[in-house]
Amino acid sequence: MALPLAIETHQLLKKFGTNRAVDGVDLSIPQGMVYGVLGPNGAGKTTTLRMLATLLRPDGGEAHVLGHDVAREPARVRERISLTGQFASVDEDLTGLENLRLLAGLLGFRRREGRQRAEELLTAFSLTEAQNQQVKYYSGGMRRRLDIAASILVTPDLLFLDEPTTGLDPRSRNQVWDIVRALVAGGTTVLLTTQYLEEADRLAERIAVIDRGRVIAEGTSAELKASVGTSVLHLSVLSPDQREQAAGVLKDRLGVPAFREADPTALTVQLDDTARAPLALHALTEAGIPLRSFSLGQPSLDEVFMALTGRPAESDEPEKEVVV
Amino acid sequence: MTEQDTMATPDAARDTSLEAALQSALARRAAPRRPGAISNATMFGWRALLKIKHVPEQLFDVVITPVMFTVMFTYLFGGALAGSTVDYLQFLLPGILAQTVIFTTIYTGVTLNTDISKGIYDRFKSMPIWAPSPLVGAMLGDFLRYTGSSVIVVLIGLLMGFRPEAGLSGVIWSMMLLNLFAFGIGWIFTTLGLLMRTPGTVMTISWIVLMPLTFASNVFVDPATMPGWLQSVVNANPVSHLVTAIRALMAGTANLGLLVKSLLMPAAITVIFAPLAMVLYHRPR
Numbered sequence: 001m002a003l004p005l006a007i008e009t010h011q012l013l014k015k016f017g018t019n020r021a022v023d024g025v026d027l028s029i030p031q032g033m034v035y036g037v038l039g040p041n042g043a044g045k046t047t048t049l050r051m052l053a054t055l056l057r058p059d060g061g062e063a064h065v066l067g068h069d070v071a072r073e074p075a076r077v078r079e080r081i082s083l084t085g086q087f088a089s090v091d092e093d094l095t096g097l098e099n100l101r102l103l104a105g106l107l108g109f110r111r112r113e114g115r116q117r118a119e120e121l122l123t124a125f126s127l128t129e130a131q132n133q134q135v136k137y138y139s140g141g142m143r144r145r146l147d148i149a150a151s152i153l154v155t156p157d158l159l160f161l162d163e164p165t166t167g168l169d170p171r172s173r174n175q176v177w178d179i180v181r182a183l184v185a186g187g188t189t190v191l192l193t194t195q196y197l198e199e200a201d202r203l204a205e206r207i208a209v210i211d212r213g214r215v216i217a218e219g220t221s222a223e224l225k226a227s228v229g230t231s232v233l234h235l236s237v238l239s240p241d242q243r244e245q246a247a248g249v250l251k252d253r254l255g256v257p258a259f260r261e262a263d264p265t266a267l268t269v270q271l272d273d274t275a276r277a278p279l280a281l282h283a284l285t286e287a288g289i290p291l292r293s294f295s296l297g298q299p300s301l302d303e304v305f306m307a308l309t310g311r312p313a314e315s316d317e318p319e320k321e322v323v324v
Numbered sequence: 325m326t327e328q329d330t331m332a333t334p335d336a337a338r339d340t341s342l343e344a345a346l347q348s349a350l351a352r353r354a355a356p357r358r359p360g361a362i363s364n365a366t367m368f369g370w371r372a373l374l375k376i377k378h379v380p381e382q383l384f385d386v387v388i389t390p391v392m393f394t395v396m397f398t399y400l401f402g403g404a405l406a407g408s409t410v411d412y413l414q415f416l417l418p419g420i421l422a423q424t425v426i427f428t429t430i431y432t433g434v435t436l437n438t439d440i441s442k443g444i445y446d447r448f449k450s451m452p453i454w455a456p457s458p459l460v461g462a463m464l465g466d467f468l469r470y471t472g473s474s475v476i477v478v479l480i481g482l483l484m485g486f487r488p489e490a491g492l493s494g495v496i497w498s499m500m501l502l503n504l505f506a507f508g509i510g511w512i513f514t515t516l517g518l519l520m521r522t523p524g525t526v527m528t529i530s531w532i533v534l535m536p537l538t539f540a541s542n543v544f545v546d547p548a549t550m551p552g553w554l555q556s557v558v559n560a561n562p563v564s565h566l567v568t569a570i571r572a573l574m575a576g577t578a579n580l581g582l583l584v585k586s587l588l589m590p591a592a593i594t595v596i597f598a599p600l601a602m603v604l605y606h607r608p609r
Contacts, residue, residue: 085443086443087442089446089447090444093374094371094375102374105370106364106453107356107359107453108358109356124346124348125346151447178343178346182343186347186351
C-alpha cells in the first residue's frame with residue numbers, strides 16, 4: 001500500500017482582514033524528502049506552514065498532513081509533526097538542558113530518560129559545553145541547533161522548519177544543512193521555507209515557489225531552471241582591462257547584452273540556445289581577448305525567480321508578513 | 325598536498341564521530357506513552373519555578389509589598405482605629421494577608437502576557453499535550469509566589485505581635501484557602517494577560533479592578549461604621565468573605581459554611597473565565 005502523502009493541500013486559503021495571505025495553495029508532497037517552499041518575505045510561506053502545523057485555522061480549502069485533516073484532527077497531526085518556528089521556539093530564560101528536559105517531560109519521558117535523551121541530543125548537536133547556560137547567551141547558530149534538537153526529542157515523521165538558516169553564518173548554516181540531511185536519511189520528511197535560493201537548490205528535492213500567496217512554480221530545481229528555457233554562459237577574462245572590450249564583442253556577435261558581475265573580470269550572458277556558446281568563445285579568441293575560465297550552466301534560482309515574477313527575489317519591497 | 329592531507333584528517337575524524345552521534349540520536353523514534361493532563365501541567369509548573377530560579381528579581385514585589393503594607397497600615401491606622409497597634413494587627417493581619425495574595429495574582433497576567441508573545445508558545449501549541457496545561461502550569465508556579473508572600477506577611481505579623489489563636493494549623497489552613505481563592509481569581513488576570521497587548525496595560529487594568537475590590541471590603545475596618553449602601557457593597561464583596569473566613573481560621577472558629585462561601589466566587593470565576601482564556605489562548609495573535 002502506498003504511503004499517504006506527507007502533505008496535501010487543495011486551494012488552501014488564509015485571510016487577514018482583506019489581505020489574502022495564502023490565496024489558494026495546492027501542494028502535494030510525498031514522504032521522505034526535503035521539500036522547499038521558496039519565496040520572498042511576505043509571500044505567505046510562514047502562514048502556510050502555520051496552518052499545516054495546526055497553529056492557524058485555514059479560512060478555506062483543505063489540508064491533510066500524513067493523511068489527517070488539519071482542521072478536523074489537529075491532535076492526530078500534532079502527534080506526528082514537529083515545528084521549528086522562524087523566531088526561536090525555545091525558552092531564552094532557561095538553559096539548553098532545561099529546555100530539552102522540559103519538552104521531554106511534556107512528551108512523556110520519565111525524569112531520567114528525559115535527561116538522557118536531552119544529553120544525547122546536546123552531544124549530537126555539539127551543545128554539551130553550553131548546556132548549562134541560559135539560551136539568551138547562545139549564538140544564533142547554537143540557538144537554531146537547540147531549536148531543532150527540541151523538535152526531534154521524538155523524531156517526528158514530518159518536521160517543519162521555518163527559515164532555518166536566516167541570519168546564520170555559513171558554518172552554522174552548513175551544520176543545520178547536515179542535520180536536515182541526516183534527518184531525511186533517517187526517514188523524516190522535512191518541509192522547509194526559505195528565502196535563500198541557494199538553500200532550496202542545495203537541500204530540497206522538490207521546490208514550490210510562492211509569491212503573493214500563490215504557488216507560481218513547482219518541481220525539482222532542474223525542472224524549474226529548465227522551465228525558464230535559457231542557459232547561462234559565465235566568462236572570466238584574464239585582465240580586467242579587457243572586460244569592456246569583451247562585452248562589446250559579445251553584444252555584436254550574439255545580439256544580447258553581457259551582464260557585468262561584481263568580479264571585475266566576470267561577465268554573464270543569457271543564451272536561449274546552447275549552440276551559440278562556441279560562437280561567442282570563437283569571437284573572443286579572434287578579437288585577441290584571452291579567457292581565464294568559462295562555463296556554460298543552467299540559470300540560478302535567482303534568475304528563475306526573476307523570470308517567473310518579473311522582479312528579483314531578494315530585493316523585494318518590504319511587504320509586511322503578518323506574524324500571528 | 326601533504327599539508328592538505330594532514331589538515332583534512334582530524335576534521336574528517338571529528339565529522340565522522342559527530343555524524344555517528346547524530347545518527348544514533350536520530351535513530352530513536354519510539355515515543356513514550358502520552359502523559360496525562362496533570363503531568364503536563366506539572367511540567368509547566370516546573371518551568372515557572374525554573375524561571376524564578378533564573379530571574380529571581382521577579383520576586384522583589386512579592387517580598388517587598390507585603391512588608392510595606394503590613395508595617396504601614398498597622399502603625400498608621402492602628403492607634404486611631406483600634407486604640408492600639410497590637411489590637412489592630414490582630415484584626416488587620418488576616419486582611420493584609422488576603423490583600424497581598426490578591427495583588428500577587430496580577431503577576432500571573434503580566435508574566436503570561438510577556439511570555440506568550442515568545443516563539444516557544446508556537447511549539448507548545450503544536451505539541452500533543454493537554455491544551456490548557458501551559459496556563460494551568462503557570463498558575464501552579466504562582467502557588468509558590470502566593471505561599472511565599474503569605475509566609476512573609478505572617479512572619480512580619482508575628483514579629484509585630486500578631487498571635488493566631490488557632491496556632492500553626494490556623495495559619496496553614498489560611499494559606500491553603502488563600503491559594504485556592506487566588507487560583508480562582510487568577511483566571512481573570514490570565515484572561516486579561518491574553519487579551520491585552522502589553523504587560524503595562526495588563527498591570528493598569530488589573531489595579532483598576534483590584535484597588536476597589538480590596539479596599540471596599542472588611543480588610544481594614546469593620547463595615548459596621550460605614551453608611552448602609554456601602555455596607556451592602558462590602559458585604560457582597562467576595563474579598564470580605566475570604567477575609568472573614570481567614571479571621572475565623574486564625575481564631576479557630578471557622579466552619580464549613582464560611583469556607584464554602586469564600587470559595588463560591590473563585591469557583592464561578594473559574595467556570596466562566598477558564599474556558600474564555602482557552603479560547604483566547606488558541607486565537608491567532
